[in-house]
Amino acid sequence: MLPIKDLNRTLTTPHVNRLLLITNILIFAIYTLSSLGIVFGTGLAHFIDAHFVMVPAEILNGQKLYTLVTSMFMHASIYHLFGNMIYLYVFGDNIEDVFGHVGYLAFYLVSGLAAASAHVAAMLYAPMISNLVGVTIPSDLTIGVLGASGAISGVLGAYIVLFPKAYVLTLIVYAILPIPAFLFLGFWFVLQWLMGFFDVAGGVAYFAHIGGFIVGMMLALTIGLKRKKDLKAKMRV
Numbered sequence: 001m002l003p004i005k006d007l008n009r010t011l012t013t014p015h016v017n018r019l020l021l022i023t024n025i026l027i028f029a030i031y032t033l034s035s036l037g038i039v040f041g042t043g044l045a046h047f048i049d050a051h052f053v054m055v056p057a058e059i060l061n062g063q064k065l066y067t068l069v070t071s072m073f074m075h076a077s078i079y080h081l082f083g084n085m086i087y088l089y090v091f092g093d094n095i096e097d098v099f100g101h102v103g104y105l106a107f108y109l110v111s112g113l114a115a116a117s118a119h120v121a122a123m124l125y126a127p128m129i130s131n132l133v134g135v136t137i138p139s140d141l142t143i144g145v146l147g148a149s150g151a152i153s154g155v156l157g158a159y160i161v162l163f164p165k166a167y168v169l170t171l172i173v174y175a176i177l178p179i180p181a182f183l184f185l186g187f188w189f190v191l192q193w194l195m196g197f198f199d200v201a202g203g204v205a206y207f208a209h210i211g212g213f214i215v216g217m218m219l220a221l222t223i224g225l226k227r228k229k230d231l232k233a234k235m236r237v
Helices: 015-035 042-052 056-060 067-073 078-099 101-124 126-133 149-162 181-198 206-236
Strands: 002-007 167-172 175-180
Touching (some): 015 042, 015 067, 015 078, 015 101, 056 067, 056 101, 067 101, 078 101, 078 149, 078 206, 101 126, 101 149, 101 206, 149 181, 149 206, 181 206
Antiparallel strands (some): 002 167, 167 175
16 A cells, blocks of 8 residues: 555645755765765765664664664655655655644654664563463664665654544555545554564564654654644634
């Protein structure tokens, strides 16, 4: 399933969401051009790989803690970038509407940090989790992690709380169907759990998605619902 557009009008211009989209795309473009030796030479791409990708083992040792942030603006391929950006484009503007421009940026970064921390914890405690669920979960703390999906998962978590009945135009095989957000995002979340336990070695940080989603829901429940109510009241005045 691929979201195309949500039928949920915004009240403000999503400046921060657009800036996040542009930033992610621009960084990927510079990295790709450098890796191909077209711009800045391949040295820049190697430098980015060595210094801005988050490695769980380094985080646990208190090293390169800044990569908790820099890694969420990097992507491994055009498909990785496209998949993340379409979700951010479809769902991010309404969350910015509720939290406000500055609040949304803080929300996005907190969700990303929480997602990265969830991934590190999952890798660290993988043996214990494996014993509890009876499924072998591979763990390698030296494998680097990158991508905006953790922060975007927070956006999805907030959306299911704030706009559960909004319809999402969804591409399913050859058809585009309107699906309620609580069904679309609920299915997505369940899928992350299943893939986290049965396909964690597939190169996707599923536990980061889970962590980001849960934190996004918590922020929406504790802050977002009240801000949404205040926003509606302000619009009626």
